[in-house]
Amino acid sequence: MGKHSVEELYDIVSDLVKWASSSSVPYSQRLEEHLVGVACFRDKPRTLSLMEIIDKTTPEGAVGIDAGAGTGILGWSFLNAGGGYLYLVESMGVYRKFLERVAKELGFEDMVEVHIVNAAKFKPAKRLDYIVAELVITGLLNEPLVEVIKHLRQYANPECRFLPEKAVSKVELWGRVEHEGKQAIIPLSSDGVVYDEVEVRSIERDGVDTVVEFEVDTAGLPNKLVATTELIHPGGYKTGMFDTLCTPMTMYLDSVRGRRVREGDRVKVRINYKYGETKTWASLVE
Ligand SMILES: C[S@@+](CC[C@H](N)C(=O)[O-])C[C@H]1O[C@@H](n2cnc3c(N)ncnc32)[C@H](O)[C@@H]1O
Structure with missing residues (x-):
């Protein structure tokens, strides 16, 4: 599978988000506007900025985790940039089918595990080279970034990268x-x-x-x-x-x-x- 540009990848996932937010999808799997992960995805300048950073900083073959994956867009960027294996961890079950479908569409299904759990409890079987956790609000209030990172960094390799650092x-x-x-x-x-x-x-x-x-x-x-x-x-x-x-x-x-x-x-x-x-x-x- 050839690598997509960051913009192309965003557009492919955007079409899938549109499909998943339509009434043809069962309500329990529908990605409605009010979901934080959907609102974040639709904030295109934010999403492209983070995707570009991941695109430039992912080591070939790295094992990564997207903690608080939402639409998985940051995780897809990691694999698209050459990452070798990815844990997508999200607490809301509404994203599961969507994440599995996108993995297939992008040809990543053998490189991805989807887990619907609290990322602060998740135990990856492989050591991590890149921890992505866009669980951030100003002042690190409201979102569990620090709690999740304190837990996940136990599974990090010494050279592990963190987004954010x-x-x-x-x-x-x-x-x-x-x-x-x-x-x-x-x-x-x-x-x-x-x-x-x-x-x-x-x-x-x-x-x-x-x-x-x-x-x-x-x-x-x-x-x-x-x-x-x-x-x-x-x-x-x-x-x-x-x-x-x-x-x-x-x-x-x-x-x-x-x-x-x-x-x-x-x-x-x-x-x-x-x-x-x-x-x-x-x-x-x-
Ligand atoms: C700010 S959004 C970011 C979504 C996506 N990573 C992105 O950058 O577009 C945070 C996501 O993390 C999920 N989340 C919040 N706390 C979590 C936790 N403790 N474990 C797993 N997922 C969590 C939310 O449901 C939401 O989908």
């Missing part, structure tokens, strides 16, 4: 300002502060507990932090924000108490959460 999260301090009788919520400090860096091959912590300090350059009433996350992948390739990946996230301040800040003030904020949980607030440090 690293997640760097930043926050800006935002607040209410008044100008000519009108109110607006804008950044009070022009510099974002890095508050968390996670190296997936070595992370041991299960969350963030840190105090960040901002220097105020616009007077106002602080009311929230706005976080963003940048991902660093094999080969040093970076990705930032897409419609379905690493969008800015708000953490409201739980202790505002009407304290206005002026230009030059220093404001300290404690950020404290566990990876994977859903949390949207932080605390001003008095």
Whole structure:
């Protein structure tokens, strides 16, 4: 089987996703728009960026896993780029038939195992050379990336690649300002502060507990932090924000108490959460 370009591969899988979302497919196997994996697939700039990185960084004959496979698009990219064996691991059973069908259509059926299980419990029989886990939301909240990686890296070969390799999260301090009788919520400090860096091959912590300090350059009433996350992948390739990946996230301040800040003030904020949980607030440090 000849190698497809990244765009061609996306288009082939896209036609199959269209077919699988039609009413001719039984409801229990239908890939509806609201499924996260389908929404991610349809975010073409995000998907092509990740596919291109995998295309450039997959070692010939490597054993890989696509943990949280959804439509399997990142796994298909891995095999298309020369990967030798692939575990597709997804928690939602609705994807099973689709993944099996795409494996056949692409001629990969002898190189793929589909497992409908929690990736944080999955035990691959072969050692892994490439772990793909697009289980990422800004700040590593909501999705189980850290839990899944801590488990899967036990099965990794020493040279194993991880996508992502690293997640760097930043926050800006935002607040209410008044100008000519009108109110607006804008950044009070022009510099974002890095508050968390996670190296997936070595992370041991299960969350963030840190105090960040901002220097105020616009007077106002602080009311929230706005976080963003940048991902660093094999080969040093970076990705930032897409419609379905690493969008800015708000953490409201739980202790505002009407304290206005002026230009030059220093404001300290404690950020404290566990990876994977859903949390949207932080605390001003008095
Ligand atoms: C953000 S989507 C990414 C889908 C696909 N990898 C892509 O990049 O297009 C995450 C997928 O992981 C699945 N998922 C979430 N937690 C999981 C877990 N613990 N084990 C296996 N799959 C999981 C979700 O059902 C969803 O399909």
